[in-house]
Amino acid sequence: MSRSIESMLGLLKIRVKRGINLVVSDTFSSDPYVKLKTKVVNSNCNPVWNEDLTLPIRDTNIPVHLTVFDKDTFTGDDKMGEAIIDIRPYMESIKMGLENLPNGCAIKKLQPTRENCLLDESGIIWNNGKITQDMALKLRNVESGVVEIRLEWVDVLRV
Incomplete structure (x- = not known):
């Protein structure tokens, strides 16, 4: 087994659902995509991506950085904003090893703060x-x- 796989705790699946009220980056509209890498949605400041992206997680203390860009054909892509995803509360819930709870059961609720997005x-x-x-x-x-977005944990099988 490779060293990078051994150090991996698992995979974090991030479903990038949609953008709402994104800034107009070009003259009339934007062609946004998320840099984790989603498809480009042309001419839309309220794009719907509904794409699953999977990231290897080696350290739960390192936040995930999400950046939205406007795709440009002839010049560099323009940054349309960024967000930090603190995965620690989610990972703490995963480590609890809960099973067989009723559907819709809330394990933890997080409130907006100055530190999170x-x-x-x-x-x-x-x-x-x-x-x-x-x-x-x-x-x-x-x-x-x-x-x-939606977070979902994917365990990595160890041999």
């Missing part, structure tokens, strides 16, 4: 045998914009 309350929920967390992230360093 949450737009509103985010619940870590037991659903269909999985622990998920839906969150609306307010983009930083930009006039407006929200990206909705």
